[in-house]
Amino acid sequence: MTEDTRAWWRDVELIPRDQMTWVRTYDEANDILKSPDFFSPLHYRHSYPVVGESIQSLFGETHSTRRRAELVVVSRAALVKYEFELVLPIVEEGLSVADSDGPRKVDLLDLVKTAVMRVAAAAIGLDDVTTPDEIELLSDIGDRVSNGVQVEWSLLPVDDVIAEALRAKAEFVERFYGPAKVRRVELLSSWRAGGVPDSALPHDVITSLLKADGDFDDDLLLRECLFWLSASTATTIHASAHVFMEIWNWLDAHPEDRPLFDDLAFLQRAVGEAMRLHPPIPAQLRCALRDLELTSGRRISKGEQIALDLNAIGRDRRVFGDDSDRFDPHRQGVSALHVYGVSFGQGAHACLGRRLAIGAGNGKVEGDVEPAGLIVRLMEVLLRQGATVDPDDPPTLRATSTQDRWARFPLVLCARDHQGVGS
Amino acid sequence: MRDEVGRTDMRGEIEPEFCIGSGCCEERDPDHFRLDENGIARWVEDGPPPDPEVLVDVARLCPQRAIIIKDGSGAQVAP
Numbered sequence: 153m154t155e156d157t158r159a160w161w162r163d164v165e166l167i168p169r170d171q172m173t174w175v176r177t178y179d180e181a182n183d184i185l186k187s188p189d190f191f192s193p194l195h196y197r198h199s200y201p202v203v204g205e206s207i208q209s210l211f212g213e214t215h216s217t218r219r220r221a222e223l224v225v226v227s228r229a230a231l232v233k234y235e236f237e238l239v240l241p242i243v244e245e246g247l248s249v250a251d252s253d254g255p256r257k258v259d260l261l262d263l264v265k266t267a268v269m270r271v272a273a274a275a276i277g278l279d280d281v282t283t284p285d286e287i288e289l290l291s292d293i294g295d296r297v298s299n300g301v302q303v304e305w306s307l308l309p310v311d312d313v314i315a316e317a318l319r320a321k322a323e324f325v326e327r328f329y330g331p332a333k334v335r336r337v338e339l340l341s342s343w344r345a346g347g348v349p350d351s352a353l354p355h356d357v358i359t360s361l362l363k364a365d366g367d368f369d370d371d372l373l374l375r376e377c378l379f380w381l382s383a384s385t386a387t388t389i390h391a392s393a394h395v396f397m398e399i400w401n402w403l404d405a406h407p408e409d410r411p412l413f414d415d416l417a418f419l420q421r422a423v424g425e426a427m428r429l430h431p432p433i434p435a436q437l438r439c440a441l442r443d444l445e446l447t448s449g450r451r452i453s454k455g456e457q458i459a460l461d462l463n464a465i466g467r468d469r470r471v472f473g474d475d476s477d478r479f480d481p482h483r484q485g486v487s488a489l490h491v492y493g494v495s496f497g498q499g500a501h502a503c504l505g506r507r508l509a510i511g512a513g514n515g516k517v518e519g520d521v522e523p524a525g526l527i528v529r530l531m532e533v534l535l536r537q538g539a540t541v542d543p544d545d546p547p548t549l550r551a552t553s554t555q556d557r558w559a560r561f562p563l564v565l566c567a568r569d570h571q572g573v574g575s
Numbered sequence: 576m577r578d579e580v581g582r583t584d585m586r587g588e589i590e591p592e593f594c595i596g597s598g599c600c601e602e603r604d605p606d607h608f609r610l611d612e613n614g615i616a617r618w619v620e621d622g623p624p625p626d627p628e629v630l631v632d633v634a635r636l637c638p639q640r641a642i643i644i645k646d647g648s649g650a651q652v653a654p
Contacts, residue, residue: 186638216595216639223596223614489603489636499638502597512601512610
C-alpha cells in the first residue's frame with residue numbers, strides 16, 4: 153500500500169455497515185481474501201493509535217516483510233514449546249487447583265485466559281508474566297486494548313472505548329513492554345557485537361522485529377505488540393468456550409463418539425468445525441483498490457466497502473452441505489480448503505495465530521509430538537477430566553458487544569478421568 | 576495442462592524468499608509440503624507419490640505464488 157492510499161483512507165470514513173456491500177458466499181469471500189486488490193480499511197482512524205499499521209492492516213511488500221520477520225514466532229518449534237511447556241502444564245495445574253472435596257468447578261474462561269496470556273507473553277516477548285496478578289493485569293490490558301481494536305462492533309461510545317484503550321496502552325508500556333524492550337535491545341546489541349550466539353535470541357515479536365530492523369519505529373513496534381495481545385485475548389478465549397459447547401453437546405448426543413475424546417485428529421476436526429460456526433469476529437471488512445469483477449460475475453468498484461459475513465460464509469450450503477447449520481465433526485464432502493471455512497481468513501492475511509490455536513495438519517494430526525493446537529489440547533484435557541457445563545450456573549454472554557463474547561463459562565469436573573463426557 | 580497433470584513424477588519447488596508461511600500448502604498436502612523451523616515451506620523429499628491434481632491445487636492456493644510445480648523433465652506445470 154502506498155502513502156497515497158494511506159492518506160486517502162485517513163480522510164474517508166467507514167460507511168454504516170448496512171450500506172456496505174455484503175458478501176455471504178464462500179467463493180466470493182475466497183476471491184476477495186486472496187486478492188491483492190483489496191485491503192482492510194480498519195485501524196486507519198479510530199483505532200490507529202492503538203494498532204495502526206500493525207500486520208493485519210498492511211499489504212504488499214510491507215506486509216510480506218513484516219510477516220516473514222514474525223514467522224519464527226509461530227514456527228513448528230515455537231508451537232511445540234507453547235503447547236508442551238506452557239499450555240498443558242497450565243491447564244493441568246488449573247484443574248488440579250479445582251480438585252477439592254465436593255463438585256470440582258472451574259470457569260473455562262479463567263482457565264484459558266491463564267494459558268493464553270502466558271503464550272501471548274512468550275510470543276510477544278514480555279517477561280515476568282507468571283503470577284496470577286501479572287496474568288490478570290495483562291489480561292485486563294488486553295481486554296481494553298481489544299475493545300479499542302474492535303471499536304466498530306462496540307455498543308459503547310467510540311471516544312470512550314478508544315480513550316480506555318489508550319490508557320491500557322500506557323499501562324502496557326510501563327508494566328510490560330518497556331522493560332522487555334530494554335532487555336532485548338541490550339541482548340541484540342551483544343548479539344551484533346558477537347557476544348551472544350544466534351541461538352540465544354528468543355523467538356518473539358519484539359526481538360524478531362528489532363533484529364530485522366534495529367531502528368524499528370518504537371510506537372509502531374508497540375502497536376504491533378498490542379495487535380498480538382489483542383488477537384490473543386479476543387479470539388482464543390471465547391472461541392474455546394464455543395468449541396467446548398459444541399463438542400460437549402455432540403458427545404452427549406452421540407455416545408458412540410465418546411471414545412474419541414482423546415483422539416487429537418478427531419478433536420482437531422471438531423475444533424475446526426466449531427470455528428466454522430463461530431468465527432472470532434462477525435465480519436471482515438475490505439475495500440477495493442480498483443474496479444474489478446469477481447469470479448462470480450459480481451462487479452466491484454474502486455473504493456467500494458465490503459463486509460464479509462463470516463457467519464453466513466461458514467454456512468454456505470454449496471460448500472459445506474445442506475446441513476451446514478449443524479455441528480458435525482465427521483462432515484464429509486467439504487469443498488473448502490479448510491474445515492473452518494474462512495474463520496481464520498485466507499491467503500496472505502491468513503491469521504498468523506491459526507496454527508497456534510488449532511495446530512498443523514488440518515484434521516490429520518498424528519502422534520503426540522506434533523503441534524495439535526492450543527484449543528485442541530485444551531479440549532482433550534477437559535474431556536478427559538469429564539468436564540460438563542454447570543447445570544446450576546449456565547454460561548452467560550456479555551451485553552456490551554454485538555459479538556458472541558462470553559461473560560462467564562462455569563464447568564463442573566465430573567471425575568470421569570479417562571472415560572470422557574457422559575460416560 | 577491436463578496431460579501434464581496426469582504425470583506422476585511431478586514435484587514442487589518453493590521459492591523461499593517469497594514464502595510468507597501462510598501454511599496453505601502444508602494444509603492441502605501435508606505429505607509433500609511442510610513449514611520448516613523458520614516457518615518457511617519446504618518440499619518433503621521422502622513423501623509418497625504425489626497426486627498431480629493436488630500439487631497443481633497447492634500452487635494455485637499459495638498467496639505468494641511461491642510454489643512452482645514441475646514435471647519430470649523440469650518443465651513448469653503450474654501455476
